[in-house]
Amino acid sequence: xxxxxxxxxxxxxxxxxxxxxxxLPLSKxxxxxxxxxxxxxxxxxxxxxWRFQRGIADAISDPAVERVTLVKSVRVGLSTLLTxxxxxxxxxxxxxxxxxxxxxxxxxxxxxxxxxPIFAATPALAGLxxxxxxxxxxxxxxxxxxxxxxxxxxxxKAPRNxxxxxxxxxxxxxxxxxxxxxxxxPVVLAERRTxxxxxxxxxxxxxxxxxxxxxxLRSYEQSDQRIxxxxxxxxxxxxxxxxxxxxxxxxxxxxxxxxxxHCEELIHERHKAAMIExxxxxxxxxxxxxxxxxRINALVSPHSNASWGKLATEFLAAKGSPDTLQTFVxxxxxxxxxxxxxxxxxxxxxxxxxxxxxxxxPAEVLIVTCGVDVQDDRIEVSFIGHGRDDTFVLGHSVxxxxxxxxxxxxxxxDLLKSAWQHxxxxxxxxxxxxxxxxDGGFTERVYAFTRPRFGxxxxxxxxVAGNRPAIARSSxxxxxxxxxxxxxxxxxxxxxxxxxxxxxxxxSLEPVYFEQVASERRVVRYVRGQPYRRFERILGKRAEALxxxxxxxxxxxxxxxxxxxxxxxxxxxxxxxSSVPPVVRSKWMSG
Numbered sequence: 001x002x003x004x005x006x007x008x009x010x011x012x013x014x015x016x017x018x019x020x021x022x023x024l025p026l027s028k029x030x031x032x033x034x035x036x037x038x039x040x041x042x043x044x045x046x047x048x049x050w051r052f053q054r055g056i057a058d059a060i061s062d063p064a065v066e067r068v069t070l071v072k073s074v075r076v077g078l079s080t081l082l083t084x085x086x087x088x089x090x091x092x093x094x095x096x097x098x099x100x101x102x103x104x105x106x107x108x109x110x111x112x113x114x115x116x117p118i119f120a121a122t123p124a125l126a127g128l129x130x131x132x133x134x135x136x137x138x139x140x141x142x143x144x145x146x147x148x149x150x151x152x153x154x155x156x157k158a159p160r161n162x163x164x165x166x167x168x169x170x171x172x173x174x175x176x177x178x179x180x181x182x183x184x185x186p187v188v189l190a191e192r193r194t195x196x197x198x199x200x201x202x203x204x205x206x207x208x209x210x211x212x213x214x215x216x217l218r219s220y221e222q223s224d225q226r227i228x229x230x231x232x233x234x235x236x237x238x239x240x241x242x243x244x245x246x247x248x249x250x251x252x253x254x255x256x257x258x259x260x261x262h263c264e265e266l267i268h269e270r271h272k273a274a275m276i277e278x279x280x281x282x283x284x285x286x287x288x289x290x291x292x293x294x295r296i297n298a299l300v301s302p303h304s305n306a307s308w309g310k311l312a313t314e315f316l317a318a319k320g321s322p323d324t325l326q327t328f329v330x331x332x333x334x335x336x337x338x339x340x341x342x343x344x345x346x347x348x349x350x351x352x353x354x355x356x357x358x359x360x361x362p363a364e365v366l367i368v369t370c371g372v373d374v375q376d377d378r379i380e381v382s383f384i385g386h387g388r389d390d391t392f393v394l395g396h397s398v399x400x401x402x403x404x405x406x407x408x409x410x411x412x413x414d415l416l417k418s419a420w421q422h423x424x425x426x427x428x429x430x431x432x433x434x435x436x437x438x439d440g441g442f443t444e445r446v447y448a449f450t451r452p453r454f455g456x457x458x459x460x461x462x463x464v465a466g467n468r469p470a471i472a473r474s475s476x477x478x479x480x481x482x483x484x485x486x487x488x489x490x491x492x493x494x495x496x497x498x499x500x501x502x503x504x505x506x507x508s509l510e511p512v513y514f515e516q517v518a519s520e521r522r523v524v525r526y527v528r529g530q531p532y533r534r535f536e537r538i539l540g541k542r543a544e545a546l547x548x549x550x551x552x553x554x555x556x557x558x559x560x561x562x563x564x565x566x567x568x569x570x571x572x573x574x575x576x577x578s579s580v581p582p583v584v585r586s587k588w589m590s591g
Contacts, residue, residue: 085203242333
């Protein structure tokens with residue numbers, strides 16, 4: 001009997017040793033196993049998740065949830081959740097995994113700066129992605145094999161890379177930075193690679209951008225739409241803290257506090273940490289069962305640089321310009337940007353004209369740039385003044401003549417050498433100019449003109465569509481060529497004109513100028529079922545003035561002067577160059 005009991009205990013212990021460890025929710029797995037190195041986190045070592053992070057993590061690991069959508073701000077520590085999810089799947093559910101990022105540079109930076117350091121610092125993950133057993137030989141930086149699965153990190157700008165992969169786990173980060181390609185939406189293409197797996201998992205996260213075309217907001221609308229609610233320490237009622245609940249004393253953003261919409265008590269920053277720890281997620285569309293959606297903003301971040309006072313200070317700095325305000329709305333409030341208008345009225349613009357011009361420059365102007373548009377029978381030039389906040393259209397000139405004639409370019413050169421008296425006593429000259437070389441007919445003449453004048457920052461430009469920087473250097477036939485992100489600049493112009501008066505106009509401008517600035521409207525078009533914005537010409541209108549304004553704004557990016565120093569220079573009296581050179585007559589010639 002004793003022997004039988006001993007054998008039974010041996011058998012029980014042996015079977016217990018073979019039993020797999022219990023499956024942990026992702027939040028508990030992270031806190032038990034994940035380690036952050038110093039070069040990844042300001043708080044290296046063992047991870048302790050915030051309350052709102054736990055709910056998101058557990059939805060990712062929930063087998064009943066097929067999709068997770070995350071509308072996120074910055075400063076809420078959610079980037080590490082992406083790597084944590086990768087690590088958990090590699091260690092606990094090995095399978096084919098695909099991580100989709102906007103660009104190739106994003107992919108490489110993520111692997112080198114986040115994935116590899118965290119895997120190396122975490123004992124449960126160390127070595128899992130370092131083997132040489134990839135297909136055809138070795139692992140590569142963006143393609144790894146591990147026992148039971150694989151990890152591919154793919155750029156959305158190269159959708160052909162998606163064709164070869166069937167994956168069970170798809171992770172998409174910064175989905176709103178991904179634009180439709182010739183093959184359609186990279187998000188949709190990536191999702192199709194999961195169709196062969198009944199137990200697939202799709203996780204999409206992004207800071208939202210424009211409301212009308214946002215991938216992540218559209219996905220969130222199809223989810224159970226969870227919001228994170230915290231209790232008021234005074235009345236106990238729960239609220240999703242939004243920007244309209246934050247207020248502060250006049251000119252004292254450091255006093256920012258939360259006004260409870262239920263009891264109307266003002267709750268100060270010192271209570272925030274306890275409120276967050278008692279917070280919880282609530283599904284506003286609970287009838288959706290397999291798609292968990294989360295929306296989180298920086299107002300509930302415990303980070304010191306996300307205190308309500310600091311966010312209020314950032315808002316005050318951002319609100320003056322639609323460009324900086326959009327960044328605040330997208331990245332801090334995790335809200336989509338809603339455009340004020342899709343077109344502007346030319347009569348309204350003309351009514352804003354102010355009594356100044358190139359000969360009577362406003363004192364706020366510190367920099368002057370030019371945007372130049374080349375047509376078959378003329379060259380049009382806009383003179384754009386730039387202050388610390390506002391933009392001034394100082395004047396618009398037309399050089400009549402064929403761009404094939406040297407005399408036309410000589411006249412343009414004289415214009416670009418112009419100088420004007422500043423009200424403070426100094427002299428204003430043109431700091432930079434961008435000349436459109438993109439129409440094809442006179443491209444070589446534009447190159448020939450700008451090549452020897454590059455030192456004066458007179459450069460060739462070519463407009464490119466899509467989500468591009470305002471200006472980026474390239475080259476063509478040995479000539480510096482600057483690619484101009486026209487869509488973004490036109491969107492900036494339209495928003496600034498619709499939301500305020502930070503683009504100002506001279507009374508010297510002809511009515512046709514305002515008609516041409518208002519010559520395009522923004523529309524939403526669908527490419528393979530995916531919406532995207534584009535600008536279209538209004539029938540019967542010309543757009544030279546708008547093009548010149550776009551290139552003049554792009555030229556501002558080429559000017560790197562210190563504005564304080566420039567202001568001091570303009571306060572010193574400097575003689576203007578004489579328009580007519582002095583003539584010294586010889587006494588010998590006059591007898």
